[in-house]
Amino acid sequence: MLAPMDADRKDLRRILVLNPKGGSGKSTLATNLSAWYALQGLDPALLDMDPQGSSGRWLGKRPAEVPAVQALRSYDLPSNVTRSFATRPPPGTQRLVVDTPAAVPREDLRDLTREAARIIVPVLPSDIDIHAVTRCIADLLLVAKIPRSAGRIGIVANRVKPNTIIFRSLMRFLATLDIPVVGVLRDTQNYVRAFDQGLGVHELRGGSEEKDITQWAPLLDWVEHGRIPEQSLP
Ligand SMILES: Nc1ncnc2c1ncn2[C@@H]1O[C@H](COP(=O)(O)OP(=O)(O)O)[C@@H](O)[C@H]1O
Numbered sequence: 001m002l003a004p005m006d007a008d009r010k011d012l013r014r015i016l017v018l019n020p021k022g023g024s025g026k027s028t029l030a031t032n033l034s035a036w037y038a039l040q041g042l043d044p045a046l047l048d049m050d051p052q053g054s055s056g057r058w059l060g061k062r063p064a065e066v067p068a069v070q071a072l073r074s075y076d077l078p079s080n081v082t083r084s085f086a087t088r089p090p091p092g093t094q095r096l097v098v099d100t101p102a103a104v105p106r107e108d109l110r111d112l113t114r115e116a117a118r119i120i121v122p123v124l125p126s127d128i129d130i131h132a133v134t135r136c137i138a139d140l141l142l143v144a145k146i147p148r149s150a151g152r153i154g155i156v157a158n159r160v161k162p163n164t165i166i167f168r169s170l171m172r173f174l175a176t177l178d179i180p181v182v183g184v185l186r187d188t189q190n191y192v193r194a195f196d197q198g199l200g201v202h203e204l205r206g207g208s209e210e211k212d213i214t215q216w217a218p219l220l221d222w223v224e225h226g227r228i229p230e231q232s233l234p
């Protein structure tokens with residue numbers, strides 16, 4: 001259901017990137033998704049809620065000649081998640097991508113996630129991260145009270161090195177959570193390179209990004225259309 005303040009903006013969809021674990025790829029996913037939306041002409045805005053300001057820095061680097069992503073910053077507003085999430089994107093914005101900080105207080109989780117059409121949870125194939133994501137998913141289900149059946153939560157395995165034991169155990173473990181793995185992204189300098197230039201991998205030129213563009217396809221299909229990809233190994 002649309003909140004009253006969004007009644008005039010039915011086209012606006014909010015996509016939240018969330019995982020309390022730092023370094024899992026939140027800003028990487030948020031910036032690449034925003035860049036893709038810009039390429040699609042969906043007039044995206046990117047809200048950086050993280051005081052570290054990674055997404056904000058990326059926005060600052062974004063070249064004028066590529067399609068624009070509107071910058072929304074909330075970390076310098078009063079520290080109230082609900083209020084910052086209510087930061088209004090400019091009229092005409094069709095997608096609002098929200099990059100969250102590592103520490104989201106549990107009591108704010110419900111407000112933060114309420115209006116999100118999709119919640120993307122990136123996770124790294126490491127023992128520490130596997131344990132941290134369990135808690136994050138449990139909080140989404142039990143504290144934020146998002147039913148599994150709503151299809152709003154999707155996990156992205158990030159920085160994956162194929163054919164490693166830890167990747168296989170990550171995938172096995174994720175299967176037990178009963179939350180779909182909607183994307184598997186490889187570990188590649190293309191993300192570092194894109195970030196440095198204020199671009200997404202879809203905007204890189206050079207050839208080696210083809211593989212990454214292919215890996216993004218099922219993730220984008222889930223974000224936009226809710227289709228859950230077949231489990232595919234990289
Ligand atoms: N798929 C990837 N391949 C290579 N490096 C990555 C990948 N995803 C993220 N990184 C790098 O890992 C670091 C942490 O990622 P970041 O998106 O900033 O995580 P978070 O926002 O969750 O803290 C960054 O230096 C980023 O460039």
Ligand SMILES: [Mg+2]
Nearest residue numbers: 026027050054
């Ligand atoms: Mg970040």
